[in-house]
Amino acid sequence: MIEIDGVIKRYGANTVLDGVDLRIAPGEVVSILGASGSGKSTLIRCINGLERTDGGTIVVDGNRIDDPKGLQRARRCCGTVFQSFNLYPHLTALQNITLAPTEVLKTPRRQADDEARVLLAAVGLEERAGAYPAQLSGGQRQRVGICRALAMKPRYLLLDEVTSALDPEMTADVLAILARLAADGTTMLFVTHEIDFARQISSRIVFLDQGRLLADLPTGEFFAPDGGLAQPRIAQFLSKMKK
Amino acid sequence: MTFDPLSLAPYLGDFLAGARLSALACALALAGALALGIVVALMRTAASPLARRCAGAYVDVFRNVPFIVQLFFLFYGLPEIGLELDAFGTGVLALALAGGAFTSDVIRSGILALDPGVLEAAQVSGLPRLAIYRRIVLPIALRTTIRPLGSVFVNLILTSSILSAITINELTGSAKIVASDTFQPFEVYALLLLLYVAMTWLVSLAAGALHRRLNRHVAGDVA
Amino acid sequence: MHDTGFTHHDLVLLLQGLGVSVGLFTATTIIGLALGTGWALLRYYRAPLLAPAVAFLAELLKNSPVLVQLFLVFFGLPVLLETDLTPVEAALITLSGNTAAFVYVIAVSAIESVGREQLETARVFGLGRWQTLRRVVAPQAAAFGVGPLTGLLVNQLQVTSLISVIGVVDLTKAGAILNVRTLAPFVVWTAVGLLYYLVARLIAWSCSRLETRLRAHSQWKGL
Numbered sequence: 001m002i003e004i005d006g007v008i009k010r011y012g013a014n015t016v017l018d019g020v021d022l023r024i025a026p027g028e029v030v031s032i033l034g035a036s037g038s039g040k041s042t043l044i045r046c047i048n049g050l051e052r053t054d055g056g057t058i059v060v061d062g063n064r065i066d067d068p069k070g071l072q073r074a075r076r077c078c079g080t081v082f083q084s085f086n087l088y089p090h091l092t093a094l095q096n097i098t099l100a101p102t103e104v105l106k107t108p109r110r111q112a113d114d115e116a117r118v119l120l121a122a123v124g125l126e127e128r129a130g131a132y133p134a135q136l137s138g139g140q141r142q143r144v145g146i147c148r149a150l151a152m153k154p155r156y157l158l159l160d161e162v163t164s165a166l167d168p169e170m171t172a173d174v175l176a177i178l179a180r181l182a183a184d185g186t187t188m189l190f191v192t193h194e195i196d197f198a199r200q201i202s203s204r205i206v207f208l209d210q211g212r213l214l215a216d217l218p219t220g221e222f223f224a225p226d227g228g229l230a231q232p233r234i235a236q237f238l239s240k241m242k243k
Numbered sequence: 244m245t246f247d248p249l250s251l252a253p254y255l256g257d258f259l260a261g262a263r264l265s266a267l268a269c270a271l272a273l274a275g276a277l278a279l280g281i282v283v284a285l286m287r288t289a290a291s292p293l294a295r296r297c298a299g300a301y302v303d304v305f306r307n308v309p310f311i312v313q314l315f316f317l318f319y320g321l322p323e324i325g326l327e328l329d330a331f332g333t334g335v336l337a338l339a340l341a342g343g344a345f346t347s348d349v350i351r352s353g354i355l356a357l358d359p360g361v362l363e364a365a366q367v368s369g370l371p372r373l374a375i376y377r378r379i380v381l382p383i384a385l386r387t388t389i390r391p392l393g394s395v396f397v398n399l400i401l402t403s404s405i406l407s408a409i410t411i412n413e414l415t416g417s418a419k420i421v422a423s424d425t426f427q428p429f430e431v432y433a434l435l436l437l438l439y440v441a442m443t444w445l446v447s448l449a450a451g452a453l454h455r456r457l458n459r460h461v462a463g464d465v466a
Numbered sequence: 467m468h469d470t471g472f473t474h475h476d477l478v479l480l481l482q483g484l485g486v487s488v489g490l491f492t493a494t495t496i497i498g499l500a501l502g503t504g505w506a507l508l509r510y511y512r513a514p515l516l517a518p519a520v521a522f523l524a525e526l527l528k529n530s531p532v533l534v535q536l537f538l539v540f541f542g543l544p545v546l547l548e549t550d551l552t553p554v555e556a557a558l559i560t561l562s563g564n565t566a567a568f569v570y571v572i573a574v575s576a577i578e579s580v581g582r583e584q585l586e587t588a589r590v591f592g593l594g595r596w597q598t599l600r601r602v603v604a605p606q607a608a609a610f611g612v613g614p615l616t617g618l619l620v621n622q623l624q625v626t627s628l629i630s631v632i633g634v635v636d637l638t639k640a641g642a643i644l645n646v647r648t649l650a651p652f653v654v655w656t657a658v659g660l661l662y663y664l665v666a667r668l669i670a671w672s673c674s675r676l677e678t679r680l681r682a683h684s685q686w687k688g689l
Contacts (some may be wrong), residue, residue, distance in 0.1 A: 032258060048367040075369040086360035090382050091462045101366035132460035152368060301535060307620065307666035308659040309627035316659065319651035397529070404531035408631055415534060422541060429542030432534060439530040 001025050001061065002047065002156060002189070008055030009042055009211075016042045018211035019056065024189055029182045031198035035209035040126050040191040041083075043208070044160050047189075061155065065093040076104065079149030085141040087133040092142045093120065094129040097151045101135045104120060105152065112151075119147040123177055139170025146177060151238060157181070159190035195241050199223060209233050251430055254421045261417025262438070268413060269400050275339030277392075277400065280346025281381065287347065288354050289412035298347070306350050311405050313337050318409045334406040342399050349391040353384030386457045392451025397443045404439070414438065472653070476644055483640030484661055489624050490554070490636065494561035495619060500629060502569025510577055510599070520570065527567035532625050536560045540632045557629040564625065568618050576611035577603055609680040616673035620666045627662070637661060 002024040009017035016039045024030055032040045045051040047058055049071045058065045060074035087096050097116040101107040107115075120126045123143040133141055134226070142162060149157060162169040175197050182188055182201040191197055198219075200206060205222040207215040215228045222228035229235045286298035295422045305313065312339045321328055328336065357380060385392075407416035416434065423429040490615065500572035505520040540556035543549075580603045588598040641658035645651055 020370055050363055050367065070262070072369060072371075078367070080364070080367045082360060082364060084360050086358070086364035088356075088361060088379060088383075090386060100370060102376045103378065104369045104371070134461055140373070148364075304659075304663065307624075307663045309624040309638065310661055311627045311630070312641070312655055312659050312662065315638075315642070315645070316651065316655035319645055323651060341672065389571045401529075401531040404533045405628070407533070415531065415537075418534075419537070422537075427545070429538070429546040432538035432542045435534050436526065436538060439534060440526055443529040 001059075003059040004043075004047070004056070005058075006056035007043070007046060007053050007058060009039070009046060010054050014213050017046070020208070020211070020213050022206060022213065022216065024187065026187050027185055028204060029186075029188045029202045030190070030204045030206060031202040032189070032206045033195065033198060033207060033237070038208040040208050041160050044158050044189065045182060046189055047067075048075060048078050048158055061107045075136075076152060077155045078158055079152055079154035079156070080158045081142070081149045081160070081162045083164050085133070085138070085145045085165070087141055087144060087148070089133050092130050092132055093125065093136065093147075096133070096144055097148045100148070101151050115146065116151060120144075121148055123147060137170065138166050139173050142166060142170070142174050143177065144174075146174070146181075150181075155187060155209045157186055157190075159188060159192075161191050161193065163194060164194070164198065167243050193241070195238065207231075207234055207237075209237075247430065248426065250425065250427065251421070251434060254425070257417045257421055258434075258438070260413070261412055261414040264331075264401070264411070264413075264417075265403055265413040268331065268406060269396070269403050271335045272338035272399055272403070273396055274343055275335070276342025276346045279339060279343030280350050282439065283343060283347035284354060284384075287351050300357070302344045302347055304390070305341050310337070310341055310402050311408060313341060314405060314409060330406075330409050330411050334403075334409060334411050338399060338403060338406070341402065342395060344380065345395045345398065346392060349388050349395060350384055352391070353388035354380060356387060357383055383461075386454075386461060389454040389457060390450055391445055393453075396450070398444050400442055400446065401439065401452035472648065472650075476648070479640045479644065480637065480657060481659065483635060483637035483663070486634065487623075487626050487636040487638075487662075488665060490557055490561065490629065490634070491623050492579055494558060494565055494626075495622065497558075497562040498503075498565025498569050498622075499665055500514060501566035503573050505566065505570040506573035507599075511595070514564055518657065524567040524570045527564050528571070532560070532564055533628050533631060535564060536628060536632055540591050543606040555631065556632060557626075561622070561626065561629070565622050568622075569615070572611050572614045572618060573607070574615075576607035594610045605680075609677070611676040612673060616670055616677070619669050623662065623669060639659045 001020070004020060005021040007017050008015070008022045016037075018039075020039075020043060022043075032043065034040050042051060046053050047060070047065070050063050052154060053066070061077050063070040063074040063077070065071045065074045086101065089095075089100065094113065094116050097119060098107075098112040099210070101112045101115070102109060117126060117129060120129055123146065125143055125147075128136060128140060133144070136144065142165075145162070162178075166174060171194075175194065178188070178190075179201050180199075190198075202219050205215070205217060205219050205228070206213060207222070208227065214231055214233060215222060217228055220227075222234075222236075225230050229238070247402060263337070283298045286294040287302075313362060314334065317337050318330070318333050322332065361379065362375070365379045371380075403413060404415040406413050407419060410416070412420070418431050420436040422428040425431065505524065508517045508520055511517075536556065539560045540551060540553060543556075544551045582601055584606070585598060588602045593601070626636060627638040630636050630642065633639070635643075637658055642653050644654045648654065
């Protein structure tokens with residue numbers, strides 16, 4: 001369980017997260033929606049410890065992330081996929097995936113390689129195991145990024161606008177993989193602009209506006225006229241996204 | 244006005260012996276300078292202000308004091324505190340200490356130029372700090388800084404000529420002896436000049452080639 | 467027995483040496499700046515034969531040790547030209563040439579940093595090559611070049627220490643004299659190092675003040 005309680009985050013005079021409460025249980029697929037600057041990415045970056053909170057607590061499977069040892073343990077439970085991929089440029093696709101398992105979990109090299117190849121095959125990249133990031137397309141890099149996150153067998157997958165840097169064709173490929181992961185029961189928390197996709201695969205939708213949680217509802221209720229859509233900010237946002 | 248370079252032919256052996264000693268001193272000093280440079284660069288980019296200040300002071304001193312003064316300080320000073328190091332050892336030590344300051348500059352730039360996203364990916368995967376430095380930060384920083392490191396090595400080779408001032412018979416020291424033997428200082432020192440130019444040119448070429456080889460898979464835009 | 471007592475005469479000796487070092491540094495910097503900029507202008511005007519010749523000379527001077535250049539001029543030239551050269555004269559010639567080579571590189575890159583569109587604009591308005599140089603290129607190039615020039619000047623100050631090897635009684639030579647007499651290497655060489663350090667900082671500080679003024683002007687011109 002990821003427990004987020006009263007989290008506050010400020011950048012100078014700007015309050016980006018203003019007392020956010022959230023619970024993510026294993027098996028859930030939760031989408032965080034909201035306008036740019038609403039604090040969505042910041043929330044994810046607080047969970048995996050890339051940002052320090054100015055108030056409140058975050059506990060992942062019983063590990064407090066404001067404690068250094070707790071943070072390390074929490075990070076092992078969470079896999080992160082980034083908007084700009086962030087692959088290690090000097091390592092091949094395979095090495096990108098096996099780095100953490102061999103260094104952190106002390107998995108033997110042969111086993112780590114085999115497991116990595118299975119992951120690559122699942123996303124259709126088994127031929128490109130020896131390729132370097134510079135030789136891969138954006139969509140391929142993101143797929144490697146997903147494999148890299150999954151290699152640590154995380155309990156929770158954090159995805160931060162993972163298709164925003166991709167063109168429509170590659171986006172569709174990556175979304176298909178994410179849909180499959182969701183169907184397989186992977187716990188996912190993702191920040192996205194793809195409203196239709198979120199609606200399709202999420203069990204729950206969370207809406208952030210100016211650092212505050214405006215809604216935290218099961219998907220069906222969120223998109224219902226008497227549920228999420230009853231809130232003017234949400235209706236306004238959704239109609240803008242529909243263009 | 245007489246100019247007779249060919250009369251130096253019998254002294255080629257002396258030049259070679261000197262060149263070998265120069266090469267040895269420079270190679271050892273470079274190894275030391277790299278090791279020192281990495282440590283100091285890591286200190287300068289560390290979170291601890293004390294580490295940053297100590298490392299900063301070291302670089303500051305070695306960049307603003309002439310090498311020959313550093314050399315004399317060590318050569319005459321070390322025996323006073325009981326450290327009996329021969330001239331060659333002292334020379335290599337001085338070169339390594341000075342070289343370390345310059346390599347730390349270069350490596351620090353390489354570390355700072357690292358894509359922060361790549362660092363974040365390493366951090367959130369639970370990698371301990373040492374592993375992040377060993378497998379991510381240093382391999383990438385060293386790859387991108389091969390050319391500037393080549394320049395530092397060139398500088399090291401040129402600076403090594405100053406070792407002749409403490410009676411080490413490296414290339415310049417050997418040349419001085421040949422010059423006094425042959426009474427043809429112009430030819431000797433002109434040849435010496437050209438030899439150094441050739442050496443530094445080779446090093447630059449090698450650095451360029453090494454850079455291309457190490458970076459053949461790494462493009463600039465991996466995000 | 468040795469005389470370890472330090473007297474005020476020793477300080478006077480050090481300061482005299484400092485004066486010689488700073489004096490030679492200043493003179494060779496001025497000559498080197500003029501010469502190096504002149505060489506860069508030869509390249510700007512694409513002077514046939516002269517431009518590639520100075521480029522080649524600059525490469526030789528940049529890629530060989532200053533100590534060897536000093537030996538070549540002090541020991542070699544007199545024999546070749548059958549004339550006499552005092553250590554100070556040799557130092558002046560060598561250091562000016564060496565500084566000029568590095569100034570040349572900085573000036574060339576500073577001139578090239580001024581965008582092509584500036585030159586085209588000037589030409590369209592009817593400005594001749596010399597006028598373009600004076601009013602458009604030079605101010606911007608100067609602002610651009612002060613940064614690298616600072617590093618060069620600090621380095622050339624260190625380089626002056628080598629003239630002690632050919633007998634000029636500069637700060638380093640004064641240190642060597644004191645070292646032999648007092649046999650107190652730590653005190654002597656630390657004092658010498660400190661003096662060089664302070665002058666280097668002074669140079670860096672003056673240059674950064676100059677850079678601020680130059681850049682302020684060029685920012686204003688951006689209107």
